[in-house]
Amino acid sequence: MIRFETSEDRLEIKFNEERIFLHTEEHPCFFLGRGREKIASYLGNFEIDDYIDTRMPLASYEIVDENAVRFFTGSLSLKVTFRVENNRLIASFNPSKPVNRFWMRLHAEAEEHIYGCGAQASYFNLRDRDFRIWTSEGGVGRSPASLTAFYANLDTRGGGSYDTTYYPEPTFISSRKYWCHVGSFSYSRLNFEHPDFHEIHFWEVPNKMVLEFADTYPELLTRLTDYTGRPPKLPDFVHDGVILGLQGGTEKVLGHLDKALENGVDVSALWCQDWAGIRYTSFGKRLYWNWVKNEEIYPKLEKTIQDLDAKGIAFMTYICPFLLQNESLFNEAEENGFLVLNKDGETYIEDFGEFYCGLVDLTNPEAFNWYKGVIQKNLIDLGVKGWMADFGEYLPVDAVLHNGIDAKKMHNHWPVLWAMCNYEAVREREKLGEIVYFMRAGGHGSQRYATSMWAGDQSVNWEKDDGLPSVIPIALSTGMTGIPFMHSDIGGYTSLHGNVRTRELFDRWCELNVFTAYMRTHEGNRPSENFQFYDDEDAMRHMGRMTSLRKALKPYIKTVVDEAVNQGYPMQRPLFFHYEDDERLYHKQDAFMFGRDLLVHPVTKSDVDEQGVLLPNDAWIHLFTKETFHGGSIRVKAPIGFPPVFYRASSAQAKLFESIQKKFSMT
């Protein structure tokens, strides 16, 4: 299946008769070199300056045997060995001497599109751009056109840019219908700007590249997730309504819950991230980072959890790998040498702005097990059904780790270790499929170890790169990287520099999240200054309508979850996933398929009453009007409560949709 074709100085490497590499002396496929990086970090935001000393083209080659080629210049060489396993092409790389910069050019075609690379918020189609693979804060504003980003940069250098993301991964899908993964957690850049090659750059020689073709996109996702692994299924309860994110202690949260129930909201769970207590900083309300139930504001929490359980409402909490200095868990971890150290061999203390924390060293198997035990004893055994497993993207590059590996090389690996720690805690308690935790940071392996993800901290506005519209490309790109379960904070999170959440934004976000892994609200970083549903009966009634819709869709949604778990299809899929012949669909990042049969083009702009929708060539029935369309560009009414959603006329579940249409009809 691998074939080397040569003529003069030209070497073509084909796999399944498809061109993978095209090498000539003038345009070599491999370059090795040396560089030196400077990395400055500001609370999870990183400034990376890379100075390249040398970049040597390995312009010459010799075929070693039928499976290996040596590329070289002078005495510097790279032996590339190919093998095929389970239909996958695996290339491994062996340099003649140590180098710290590696460039590889995969053959590209001018019309090719690229997707994936983890969670990408600004551009779903990655072609024509260069993406850094380095887990970090997503950034506030994320665009030079965003005033929010301007102020965030002034404050904390936290404005971000189009490629800052909590979850980057050197894994992508090509419209040539292959998936490709490069095996290294080091910093990398994937540059898809060039018409004739994709340039893949790492700060080390990667272990391997893996690449596999399939005939269709669904098949491709199955193949990819056969390789990466797939998560356990979502517990059924998350489809029964919304997970309400509430804070402030038992009395307050139960009060809000009652109001929501009275106003017709179906509630699947109560998520109290402040279960361990609260602290106030100038950024806003922050949690008390000592992961022990707080008896003061949540007295007799077990009892509360049991009472809620009896009503069919789950309880959820929060944890992250940081521990508040001088508190019980920190002290225990520090005594046992379980915390990450600084260069001086002392506990690495991170200043989070008015509070100080240590970080559990997940590369230390004992620390990993201890923290897994904390999750088990303090969270799972309390009876909780899920939690936000926050952070993962902060590992400072000057940290000293137990496993002796440079923190720069572990940085992108960290979120995966954090996912594994949560996964193992749940697995050992035999609760996979019953408990769901949600993570924002990710890396290669999150496909298996994160039971679900959320899109991180969006701004509470309508901005393309960091507001409501951005959660669609995030879902689509993570989906194409093999993560099937994505959702976002209803209403967004970050309220800074004058950005304040409005009811309209909350309502529209709520509509969108019906068609994600599950619905969950968040009060945001400054709850009292921003719109909260519990202050507004109309908003609760609207949310109630949306949770009823979600519940009504449950039989369908369960089939979508099954496809995710068994075949690796993301719940939210790009339109071309099932309609690959329509070139226009490859550029859409404002609409998606929710499973095979629903097409959703949510309203993500303010002051909208109607909206244009591009329908693939098929027969579509509007979910709220029953009107039938046969593909093409249409325009439909889209008042609040009636986002443009269509089901396939030929769906096996058409009857279900028809009954929903009757109940939720616009007219």
Place this chain on the structure above:
Amino acid sequence: MIRFETSEDRLEIKFNEERIFLHTEEHPCFFLGRGREKIASYLGNFEIDDYIDTRMPLASYEIVDENAVRFFTGSLSLKVTFRVENNRLIASFNPSKPVNRFWMRLHAEAEEHIYGCGAQASYFNLRDRDFRIWTSEGGVGRSPASLTAFYANLDTRGGGSYDTTYYPEPTFISSRKYWCHVGSFSYSRLNFEHPDFHEIHFWEVPNKMVLEFADTYPELLTRLTDYTGRPPKLPDFVHDGVILGLQGGTEKVLGHLDKALENGVDVSALWCQDWAGIRYTSFGKRLYWNWVKNEEIYPKLEKTIQDLDAKGIAFMTYICPFLLQNESLFNEAEENGFLVLNKDGETYIEDFGEFYCGLVDLTNPEAFNWYKGVIQKNLIDLGVKGWMADFGEYLPVDAVLHNGIDAKKMHNHWPVLWAMCNYEAVREREKLGEIVYFMRAGGHGSQRYATSMWAGDQSVNWEKDDGLPSVIPIALSTGMTGIPFMHSDIGGYTSLHGNVRTRELFDRWCELNVFTAYMRTHEGNRPSENFQFYDDEDAMRHMGRMTSLRKALKPYIKTVVDEAVNQGYPMQRPLFFHYEDDERLYHKQDAFMFGRDLLVHPVTKSDVDEQGVLLPNDAWIHLFTKETFHGGSIRVKAPIGFPPVFYRASSAQAKLFESIQKKFSMT
């Protein structure tokens, strides 16, 4: 004087016993490679994306003879030939095959400081940073911390950054007491970030590098300007008061002039940039770009000029190398093939926002001569004593030029051609030293061909990178590049995005400009919305005080001008220029020496009543209080009208300063 010292793989190249290059296999001095650039331009703002294909270290060397070394890797080599001429080290470079990327590492010392590289507004000391050498608009705001820059970027991508400048040049001064010039106009980057080398990067192999040592900074500037050339002297009249920038036609400008004279302002010249007419755009008031006197608003201009002359007031105008489409000069130039063409062989029309222009092709000797004639006939022969010779930094990279050279390679050369065109016009009329034109764009050669420069278009505010404070580093860095005559628009120019000039800003700017090449006001881009002196008698009286001070200083200033013309010392000099032993002075960019005997630390912040001043080790007398200081950090009162200025007690002109002290005393 050149010496090669070798040991194992190490080669040291010394000149005058000073280390110039230190080469080892691991740390080579030369790299050659290939790259491809993408350059997008937006009205003089450029976005440059440089993709490096290869960067080959020339790790090996062989000594060819006592004057030449061949650096090489494989078959790729660079022969570097050294010679000494007039005490200068001249290195020339001969590559074995064509390359389009060149890197050279000059030896550097950790404590070394670097200055020059043309007009640098953000950082006078260039060490620890990387500077692009590419003439462009300076940028509005010029900093990620500037809200003005944010909005300018949104509008026109015109926000700029710390190294965007009208006048960049690959020529610098090291605190090791050498000057260095690299002979190429191609795009380059001078990177002074590294502790042990300066990296000099060009998009071609430069012709040569020239480097010369001297014992003192004054001597160094003389040596540098012996090489670059020096301008003719400033005409005396510019020291007799302020050049008033006024617009609106004869009646209006004479009215403003009279008011100024009545309020005690000494006026050396009237500068009417709208002599050829006016047009209004959304940016503000723009000039009518057909360089012919406008009979409508300036009827009988010759007569007006003669009348003013009789009162000792010169008249000044404006010209730039652009010509308004379908007007007389444009038509004449187009008919003769004197305009720059586009790729299709048509006249290259630049859209300036609501008006369209062609550009005179200065690489065409006939066009050059024709335009020189326009300057002579339409300006000089009219009797004007000076003009703003505007623009020079806009040459689009996709233009097609008469001399057949790629516009990318001519781009940095263009401002020098424009300076030469003006220079030759004046020289042929035998008016050098009588006429003064002022330019913002520059390049290597402007030292000789620009009779003076101005600092470009500052924002009308107090911002560090683009407001009042920025004109000091601009003057100091151009000074260290061999340009002695610099000044700026009193009050600044750019009023956009809510920035509006205040009287306080105007007053402080006026104080600063007493101590520059000459004083000149500008109404700014939006005259009616901004503070104008003629609307405020107090401001005129303050300006009058400043012009009297200027006049009183004339005998001293003339000696400073003589030093500029004869020895190449800039009028505004960094403090270390004459006090090289004080390390603290190497970091000062808010104060300067005006000639040998005056130390000026202007007020460039608002709401200031007093100010700290760092004095070098010498005896200093406050120009307005007579108080004597003996170096060190002091604090003095600095109300409007009394900027912190000190003269040397031992000055040969101490008597002059004493008499000024009496007349202008603060008490």
